[in-house]
Amino acid sequence: MSETLALLGGPRVVDTTLKIRWPIVTDADKAAVARVLDEGPLWAQSTDDGLFAPEMTALEREFAEFVGVRHCLASNGGTAALHMALAAAGVGPGDEVITSAFSFVATPVAVLHQSAVPIFADIDPRTFNVDPADIERRVTSRTKAILPVHIHGVPAEMDAINALADRHGLIVIEDACQAPGARYKGRRAGALAPMAAFSLNGTKNLAAGEGGLFVTSDDTYRARANMVRMVGETLPREDRTMEFQHLVAWNYRAQEMPSAFARSQLRRLETYNAQARANGELLTRRLHGVPGVEPPWVPADCEPIYHKYRIRLREEDLDLPLRGVAFRDLVRAALVAEGVDAVTWLEAPLPAHPIFQRRDGYGSGYPWSIAHREYRYRVEEYPETQRLVDNSLVICSELHPLCCQPPRLVEQYAEAITKVFSGRSALLEAADKLGAVQA
Ligand SMILES: Cc1ncc(COP(=O)(O)O)c(C=O)c1O
Numbered sequence: 001m002s003e004t005l006a007l008l009g010g011p012r013v014v015d016t017t018l019k020i021r022w023p024i025v026t027d028a029d030k031a032a033v034a035r036v037l038d039e040g041p042l043w044a045q046s047t048d049d050g051l052f053a054p055e056m057t058a059l060e061r062e063f064a065e066f067v068g069v070r071h072c073l074a075s076n077g078g079t080a081a082l083h084m085a086l087a088a089a090g091v092g093p094g095d096e097v098i099t100s101a102f103s104f105v106a107t108p109v110a111v112l113h114q115s116a117v118p119i120f121a122d123i124d125p126r127t128f129n130v131d132p133a134d135i136e137r138r139v140t141s142r143t144k145a146i147l148p149v150h151i152h153g154v155p156a157e158m159d160a161i162n163a164l165a166d167r168h169g170l171i172v173i174e175d176a177c178q179a180p181g182a183r184y185k186g187r188r189a190g191a192l193a194p195m196a197a198f199s200l201n202g203t204k205n206l207a208a209g210e211g212g213l214f215v216t217s218d219d220t221y222r223a224r225a226n227m228v229r230m231v232g233e234t235l236p237r238e239d240r241t242m243e244f245q246h247l248v249a250w251n252y253r254a255q256e257m258p259s260a261f262a263r264s265q266l267r268r269l270e271t272y273n274a275q276a277r278a279n280g281e282l283l284t285r286r287l288h289g290v291p292g293v294e295p296p297w298v299p300a301d302c303e304p305i306y307h308k309y310r311i312r313l314r315e316e317d318l319d320l321p322l323r324g325v326a327f328r329d330l331v332r333a334a335l336v337a338e339g340v341d342a343v344t345w346l347e348a349p350l351p352a353h354p355i356f357q358r359r360d361g362y363g364s365g366y367p368w369s370i371a372h373r374e375y376r377y378r379v380e381e382y383p384e385t386q387r388l389v390d391n392s393l394v395i396c397s398e399l400h401p402l403c404c405q406p407p408r409l410v411e412q413y414a415e416a417i418t419k420v421f422s423g424r425s426a427l428l429e430a431a432d433k434l435g436a437v438q439a
Pocket residue numbers: 077078079080103104106107149175177178198199200201211212
């Protein structure tokens with residue numbers, strides 16, 4: 001292994017031709033989609049017997065079985081599935097929903113769509129998941145629900161979250177968009193709370209392009225969520241609950257082609273998840289003990305799916321005059337030069353996101369602007385999330401995620417990371433070259 005960093009003109013460690021592009025589309029996937037085009041229908045048709053959509057209906061049955069719940073409803077996105085769950089829970093104007101400060105913005109935006117108020121809790125620095133103790137501190141008389149996120153495919157601390165929800169009479173909804181197939185104490189994500197939402201977005205481990213899956217074992221929640229999916233309509237043979245009969249809702253219906261693609265991919269999900277796990281464990285083994293790097297920690301009772309593999313950067317180990325974002329950006333540049341996909345997923349805690357900082361309502365005249373004006377989101381209240389976004393990098397990218405990369409490439413990634421962190425003087429020279437701002 002050459003000592004000279006690729007950033008300083010040395011040879012690159014990684015053979016980038018080994019990278020495999022995601023999602024993988026097999027002949028079986030193509031045949032499944034072609035079958036829909038050949039035979040139809042292309043959309044969920046309303047009939048006297050309910051929705052006629054053979055692929056969507058089969059996907060719902062198969063995914064519910066996979067998760068271990070009674071019902072699944074396919075939708076056109078994970079955000080839609082989250083919104084269906086929040087609406088089904090009866091979350092409404094002015095209600096507070098506690099969620100993680102470290103997630104994709106879709107999580108709190110789904111709350112806004114019910115005219116409710118997202119309240120952020122800080123994360124546990126070890127798992128990057130929402131900290132149950134901080135959730136509990138933020139419960140008020142307006143709190144209606146808790147929306148934990150299984151971030152990066154590691155289940156949140158669900159026993160503690162469910163217990164505090166019970167104590168305060170709150171409903172729990174899992175944002176399992178990054179965690180299809182992950183397990184917590186043996187049970188699958190999606191079966192850990194009364195309702196959950198998954199994403200089929202093309203970057204996920206179950207990647208059908210776009211799409212979402214709502215799951216529950218409760219008949220009433222299913223019926224309500226189905227109305228939200230169907231512009232508020234009650235369908236024949238559904239529970240015609242008067243309360244929800246004239247719901248204002250969206251069209252969140254799934255399509256047949258993505259449903260067929262998702263069904264075909266679901267057959268390989270366990271294989272991809274196992275590959276992600278093997279690759280993640282390989283990286284963790286190889287990076288353990290490298291000064292300046294802290295591999296992710298996974299609780300013993302969780303089986304993760306490593307949707308993302310995030311390392312913390314410990315500049316203090318290297319005694320470099322660079323801190324936080326400056327150090328992160330230097331490491332990132334050095335890794336990318338070596339051929340490693342290294343990305344910053346989320347540049348700031350969610351409360352710092354412009355939509356939560358603006359005070360003029362939220363643009364489109366939605367009623368949520370009214371409830372929201374009372375709230376001030378203070379980024380200082382989320383030190384662990386801030387530290388994480390400033391001092392960490394995701395290894396692998398959405399185009400080349402861990403779940404489909406060959407072990408040989410992952411070995412080279414470990415070698416490249418070790419190389420970058422092994423030379424303090426080389427990093428200093430690279431910092432000079434990049435004009436990095438010193439602490
Ligand atoms: C944690 C989380 N929540 C919600 C979503 C929203 O899912 P979608 O993009 O399918 O609407 C995503 C993915 O994009 C996500 O990662």
